[in-house]
Amino acid sequence: MRDRKPRMPRTRLAPGARPCPRRGPRASLSGSPALRTASSSGGQDNGSQSRDAPSGHHQQRPESAQKPQLLRDVPLTRIEGIRVGHVQRVALVPGKVHEMRTLSLKPLLFEIPGFLSEDECRVVKQLAQLKGLMESQLMVQDGQEDLAKELNLSPEEIFNLLDINQDGQLQLHEILTHSRVRDGIWLTPENLREIYAGLKVDKNDDGLLSLEEFRLLSSDAFQRFLLQRGVKRSQLVRNSRHTWLYQGKGTHQVLQDIKSRVTRLTRLPPTLVDLSEPLQVVRYEEGGHYHAHHDSGPVYPETACTHTRLVANTSAPFETSCRYITVLFYLNSVEGGGETAFPVADNRTYDEVSLIQNDVDLLDTRRHCDKSNLRVKPTRGTAVFWYNYLSDGRGWVGEQDEYALHGGCVVTKGVKWVANKWINIDPDYARQARYEQLVSQQPEEEEEEEEDEGLTLNTDIQSSDIHQDL
Known part of the structure; x- marks a missing residue:
């Protein structure tokens, strides 16, 4: 039997329970409903999904609803930062609680020490070396x-x-x-x-x-x-070597575990993570750097997202990598330099022209990294993640967050290993929906086979105590 793309579990409501109310014209994609963000009053998830749709409770669906619906009336989850220095407890692996600290609110940026174990860092580096790393070249738009x-x-x-x-x-x-x-x-x-x-x-x-x-x-x-x-x-704009590691079925268990952990951390539907870019592993030698940049660009009418371009039905002259979230993993502790710099984090305003003043170029990470508002020291096993886009106020992706500008400071001693996991979402909701529908199509018999299965809420992912404030 050929391998199938793993589908996200569907939710059945308990008898008498009402479906989640519509929250606006936009909705998240298929799969388990995303958890709600932590509230500023206490940060606890209210667990309403767990109460409305407990595992093991089933309800007969009307004839018109027998076919699974691709879209859900639940907005994309966006974790609240509360304030700089705020700490939340996150349950990402069985038997262990991680601490997630807010580093900035503009962009919304978090740090999770010990996200990866020492062995996991070693395995990822070895897999990257086994596959082979290539020279990193900036994709210049012509x-x-x-x-x-x-x-x-x-x-x-x-x-x-x-x-x-x-x-x-x-x-x-x-x-x-x-x-x-x-x-x-x-x-x-x-x-x-x-x-x-x-x-x-x-x-x-x-x-x-x-x-x-x-x-x-x-x-x-x-x-x-x-x-x-x-x-x-x-x-060069970027001086490093990199490779890509796929994380689907049949790949090394460590790679699959990282993907699962990212899904739990971000609280996004698993399908969104499954359909995003592979894990990128990057090695910076001494002297290596990456000047400040945005992982994603603004999306204009004449711009298409790289991952959804095939279904965009457009001849847009430009394309950009629509990376809603960046999760950056440090695979080793660097002896000297190599910090991740956020030049304008939590600035009151953002003005591209003011990035260069009196020959001080805040985008130049070789010479002016120390002028950045925020720098994160690379420590083995630590993960940082941030949102590259704002919310549109209706539960979907909004405008680019210009404060997400970041770069890699020059490595002054030793080498630096990092990995990037990007979660791709098109700000154009209809395009993203068409894209997921296209890649998720299955033969009719497989659809019918899944209809007969007892599909229930994935309580591991939906647990109301995944995120808890300290």
Whole structure:
């Protein structure tokens, strides 16, 4: 018999119990209803799902409801941070309670020491080495220039687009917000001054470009200059090696355990975790780094999510990795450096232009990691996780959380091993639903077979004491 994608358990209501009320036009995807977030009054889950749908209690479904419904009228769970320093107890594995500490509210960021055991960290590293690690390359979007050509923008129109303060001159930081990354190469203010001098575009050498000077700074000129001068590894946006480890049926038990633990931690329907990206394992040598970035991008009408693009039925010129949650695991304790930096965590405001001030570039994790608002020291077995998107207020994914900007500080001594588990959800609810429906389709006989099974609520995942405040 061929392997099937594991389905999430369905819930049956106790006799006389009422189904969960509709909470708005959006709903979470199929599977066990997600647990409600901890309340600020006490943080205890109210356990209403457990009371409404206890394990082992069944109710005859009307004829019209015999076919399982894909969508559920329960919003996506979003854990509350309460306040910085707040600690919750989380039951992730049998016989053990972990502590989850709130590190910031913008983004909503948590730390869980001891999420992985020493043996689990060792196994993940060994599996990654066995599979083989490849050089990490930044996926640079080349659609930006294509779009500019399609719009037929003149140099003057591009100049005015970049001239944020509309003073008729382009400062270094205004250029860098547009051209900070060129073919995976990280451009600093010093690099830009060097390019100005090499191409002789800044005639009066004041670090500012007029419209006339800007006309000399074409994309082709940029490219030729970078090729001529060569590129050092320290100038790359990302300097590391990585591989991907699948976590489905038949894979190593440790990988499956990690996926299950992530499901319990985030309280999301298992199908969402099952259909997300594999586990990424990354190794940073001494000198390795990753400049500050967002794991996900904003989704505009002309943008499609990478994981749902096939069902989007669109010719959108851009795509982005729609990663609702990032779970980052530290697989070893680093001797020197290697912190995960959040430059603008809990800032009152976010302004991309202000990230570069007086030649201090907060996105540059090689030189200015110490200027970040928050840094997390890599400690073996610790996990940190954060939300890359806000809530839309109706139980689904909203706008990108710009405060989720983060990067890897340079490793000054030793090596650094981490793993990333991303949970992919399309902010476009209809697209995500179509995607899940497409990949979850089963032959009719398998559907009928499951109808005959005694499917009950998974009480292990739905336990009301999974998350408890201290």
